[in-house]
Amino acid sequence: MVNEYRRCFITVGTTKFDLLVDTIMTPLVLNSLKKMGCKVVTFQIGNSNFQPGIYDKEGIQINVYRFKDSILDDINSADLVISHAGAGSCLESLEAGKPLLVVVNEELMDNHQIELAEQLQVDGHLYYCTCDTIETTLEMLDFSMLRPFPKPDPTIFLKYLDDVLRVKPKSN
Amino acid sequence: METCAYLTAFLIFSPILVIIVRALYLIYQISTTDSRLMSENSSLRTILCIGSGGHTTELLRLVKNLNFDKYQPRLYILAENDVSSEVKIHKTEQIVPNVNTKYTLGRIPRSRNVLQSFLSSIFSTIYATLFCVPLIFNFKPNVIFCNGPGTCVPICIVAFILRCLFIIDCRIVFIESICRIRTMSLTGKILQFFADIVIVQWPQLRDVCFRAKYFGRLT
Numbered sequence: 001m002v003n004e005y006r007r008c009f010i011t012v013g014t015t016k017f018d019l020l021v022d023t024i025m026t027p028l029v030l031n032s033l034k035k036m037g038c039k040v041v042t043f044q045i046g047n048s049n050f051q052p053g054i055y056d057k058e059g060i061q062i063n064v065y066r067f068k069d070s071i072l073d074d075i076n077s078a079d080l081v082i083s084h085a086g087a088g089s090c091l092e093s094l095e096a097g098k099p100l101l102v103v104v105n106e107e108l109m110d111n112h113q114i115e116l117a118e119q120l121q122v123d124g125h126l127y128y129c130t131c132d133t134i135e136t137t138l139e140m141l142d143f144s145m146l147r148p149f150p151k152p153d154p155t156i157f158l159k160y161l162d163d164v165l166r167v168k169p170k171s172n
Numbered sequence: 173m174e175t176c177a178y179l180t181a182f183l184i185f186s187p188i189l190v191i192i193v194r195a196l197y198l199i200y201q202i203s204t205t206d207s208r209l210m211s212e213n214s215s216l217r218t219i220l221c222i223g224s225g226g227h228t229t230e231l232l233r234l235v236k237n238l239n240f241d242k243y244q245p246r247l248y249i250l251a252e253n254d255v256s257s258e259v260k261i262h263k264t265e266q267i268v269p270n271v272n273t274k275y276t277l278g279r280i281p282r283s284r285n286v287l288q289s290f291l292s293s294i295f296s297t298i299y300a301t302l303f304c305v306p307l308i309f310n311f312k313p314n315v316i317f318c319n320g321p322g323t324c325v326p327i328c329i330v331a332f333i334l335r336c337l338f339i340i341d342c343r344i345v346f347i348e349s350i351c352r353i354r355t356m357s358l359t360g361k362i363l364q365f366f367a368d369i370v371i372v373q374w375p376q377l378r379d380v381c382f383r384a385k386y387f388g389r390l391t
Contacts, residue, residue, distance in 0.1 A: 087351045088226050091391075115353045119374070150389075154237045157371065157387040164206055164369065165315060165343060167242055170214045 003144050004037030005099070009044075009078035013086040018048040020103050022082070023131045025050075030058040032138040042074050072096075074165055080143065085113040085128070094125055095151070102128035123136035125149045191215040194336045199365055203383055209314065209343050213319065216314040218243040219331075222250040222322020224348035228257045231319045232264045233391040247311050249304075249327055278307050280323065283336040312340050318367075319347040320359045332366045343368040344365040345391060348384070350391060358382055 006099040012020055023029055024043065033041065042063045045052070055062040068074070069089060075081055081093040082101045093100045102117040117128040129137040175380070201207060207269050209216075220235060222228050223353045228250075242244075258277065265275055280303045281296065304326050316331055318324035318360035324346075348360050353374045362380050364370050370383040374391075 070345060085228065091350070112355075113351055115283055116351050119353045141273070152389040152391055153385070154234065154390045157390055158239075160385070160387065161345070161369075162239075162242075163208045165211075165216060167211045167216060168214050 001030075005080035005143070006037055007041050007078050008038045008041045008080045008082065009035060009071075009073075009091050010041060010072045010082040011044040011047045011142075012048060013024045013089055014046055015084070015105075016049070016103050017045075017084055018049045019107070019131045020105070021045055021048045021050045023134055024082075025062075027058055027134050029138070030060055032059055032135050036080070036138065038080070042078065044071055045076070046067065060119065078153075082134075083159060085117045087116055088115055090116065090126070094120070094149035097148060098125040100132075100166075101137060101143075101144055102126055103134060104130050104143065105129055106130055120149075123147070188251060191336055193323055196330075198332070198336060202368050207343055209341070209372055211314055213220060215242055217312060218246045218382060219308070219311065219313040219316040219318065219327065220248050221321065221324035221327050222248050222254070222257050222261065222312075223323055224251065224254060224257065225317070226351070227321040228260055230391045231317065231347070232260055232346065234319075235264055236319070240273045243307070243315065245276065247276050247278050247307075247313070249278045249280060249307065249323065251282045251323055253282070256346065261274035280326070281305065282323070297322075299328060301330060304330040308334060313342045316342060316344045318344070318345070318346050318359075318363070320349045320352075320357050322359065325359055325362055328363055328366055345369045345371070346373040347390065348381075349372060350389065352376075352377060354380070 010024060038060055038169050039061055043062055043064045045064055045066060047066070048066065052064045052066055055064065071089065073100060075093050075096050078098060081098045082103060083089045083093055085102050085104050090100065090102060104117060115127065120126050121128050126146065127137060127141050216348055218233060222231065248261050261277065281300045301324070303345060308327065308330050313331065314326060318328060328344050331340065331344065335342055344363070344367040346360065346363045346369065348371065350373045351358070354376055356377065360381065364383060370381060370384045371390070372378060372381060372386055373389050375386050378384050378386050
């Protein structure tokens with residue numbers, strides 16, 4: 001692989017996702033991250049069952065914290081983002097132009113957020129997997145193949161709105 | 173004696189009948205025309221229904237693009253115990269450097285808490301609906317923006333009933349969340365009959381909702 005992903009940011013959102021935390025902390029997954037050039041992992045764990053702090057495992061520095069007001073800074077400074085399927089963190093990462101791997105929480109039944117991850121994978125903007133397949137996904141997939149996510153464009157919608165909802169022009 | 177009974181019955185039921193006919197007429201008008209609004213003023217009184225978490229972020233990202241001179245004053249309606257949304261609202265309002273426009277916050281009880289049973293959620297929805305009446309009556313909105321949280325159903329229904337009674341003249345703009353790709357949310361399924369403008373953010377959803385409009389991704 002040509003690209004190096006030195007800094008990796010992992011986020012589970014506002015919920016808890018114990019299985020993802022446990023899976024990431026296994027030597028197997030950490031080693032495949034290391035193979036991709038990862039030196040530092042920043043890990044937002046929410047309410048997951050793990051102690052925040054700074055760890056050193058398999059030669060990777062892992063900074064674990066629970067919550068921050070905004071994870072945008074962490075996304076921006078990362079070379080690779082691994083995220084739960086929440087729409088907020090997915091879209092924020094894609095908009096920041098970061099290679100993104102979404103890990104679906106299979107314990108959440110009937111979770112319509114998977115729909116979004118699926119569609120975005122079909123469109124080639126991200127990859128998604130489950131906790132069981134993180135390691136193989138990291139080994140096999142080439143994140144440089146992902147297509148950049150187009151910027152949202154509300155101008156046509158706003159024009160339509162202005163046409164339907166009319167006001168008197170201000171008389172100055 | 174009998175005519176008197178008929179007269180009483182007529183006096184009671186005719187207003188109800190008028191309201192029903194008016195409601196049906198409005199639904200017909202909403203689904204067949206583009207329900208244009210011609211305001212006498214130079215700005216529109218705007219309500220924004222704030223939900224929680226992702227819905228809030230999505231709606232506020234859209235609010236950022238609105239013309240604050242046109243859509244003012246703005247009333248954000250949010251659940252009474254929602255602190256994090258409040259922070260986000262103040263942040264959004266400060267991004268647009270405009271000191272002349274006004275915005276206020278209104279709070280209503282949650283219509284449905286996570287994990288609440290179906291039966292008790294019916295009662296709390298009715299309670300939340302009653303709470304909306306004075307809020308909307310006093311504000312007299314011209315436009316209501318909502319994007320799917322449960323709180324927006326009571327708000328929109330109250331606004332629709334007040335519109336049936338000619339008390340307010342307002343348009344409801346419903347924007348389906350970006351998370352919805354192949355199926356409409358429950359809110360969307362209900363509001364597709366009451367909302368004047370229904371927007372979806374994925375082309376696939378146009379096949380599911382008969383009057384949805386698609387203008388690309390908005391947020």
